[in-house]
Amino acid sequence: MSEPFVIRPAMAADLDDMGRLGATLVSTHHRFDPRRFMAPRPQADVGYARFLGSQLTEPDTLLLVADCAGRVAGYVYATLEPTSWVELRDACGYVHDVVVDAPSQRLNHPRRSPLVAVRILHHSTNRPWLEELEVVAVHRPEGRPRHQRTR
Numbered sequence: 001m002s003e004p005f006v007i008r009p010a011m012a013a014d015l016d017d018m019g020r021l022g023a024t025l026v027s028t029h030h031r032f033d034p035r036r037f038m039a040p041r042p043q044a045d046v047g048y049a050r051f052l053g054s055q056l057t058e059p060d061t062l063l064l065v066a067d068c069a070g071r072v073a074g075y076v077y078a079t080l081e082p083t084s085w086v087e088l089r090d091a092c093g094y095v096h097d098v099v100v101d102a103p104s105q106r107l108n109h110p111r112r113s114p115l116v117a118v119r120i121l122h123h124s125t126n127r128p129w130l131e132e133l134e135v136v137a138v139h140r141p142e143g144r145p146r147h148q149r150t151r
Contacts, residue, residue, distance in 0.1 A: 005073055005104070010056060010063035017072035018065065019049025021099040052077065066104065074100035 023044040029037035060080035
């Protein structure tokens, strides 16, 4: 059975949808921990779209979307980050955003794993993108590096 979506690089035409998804991310984070995360602002979707648009051509940035028949169902925003003494980590790939719209969150694998999010993350850490940027490790939350940057 084929998947109902395609993972592809984000384009300027996707920014309005990505901005709306980013605004939901802001709201969700704020509800989760209002002291840590900023409160939603008027036109957060426009601001988030503008920010993501500024990242489209950055060389150490990856923006992918899950395209469901021409509709952006989700996106991932990842960057290559330098060594951080504040965070006590080496240079690495860093996934900042993974957002999937509510209807697409129901497109689940038979074992109930979130298919869209899993696929979009898989594409964000695929070897061709990382090798092109001379990366050999991406640090994952559980602490096991998969690829690490060499430059």
